Amino acid sequence: MSIKESSTNNENKKTLEYSCSEIYAVNLISGRWILSICYHLKHGKLRFFELKDKINNISERMLTLQLKKMEQEELIIKRVYAEVPVKVEYELTEIGKQLMPVLQQLEIWGKEHKKIKKK
Structure with a gap:
């Protein structure tokens, strides 16, 4: 479910994110799956089904x-290779890699x- 752009809840979220970098960062990586995806990509590039197999x-x-x-x-890069079948790989960007020490903590x-x- 997405939040309406004009909702009070969305306005509060934007205000908090603007005034507090920690809240901005937590909102960026919040959710059940993003940290898990980052965890698996910290070891290098993975294809879609490799990620799917690793994340229960x-x-x-x-x-x-x-x-x-x-x-x-801009936490990850998606690379599409012109092959048959199409090969797609995902990897962390430099800013995504900077998240790794935070994940360790x-x-x-x-x-x-x-x-x-x-x-």
Whole structure:
């Protein structure tokens, strides 16, 4: 479900993103699948079905939508090769690669939080 451009919710989101870079960044990578896609692309280029095989329970449609969003946000590059059948590869952009240390810190924080929450 998309948010209406003129909605109060959308206006609030834009205002927060403008005033706070952290909120902008979190909104950019939020959602169930984007971090998982980044995680798998950190090791290098992957084709669509390689990504799909690595990410449990993601539908082809959802993967397509998330890859398009990531491409629009310049987190990934989509390369199409003129071959039969067509070969398409996805890889992180330079700005996408800069996200990797943040993901490592999130992983460390998540592990610590899980430990604390189990107590």
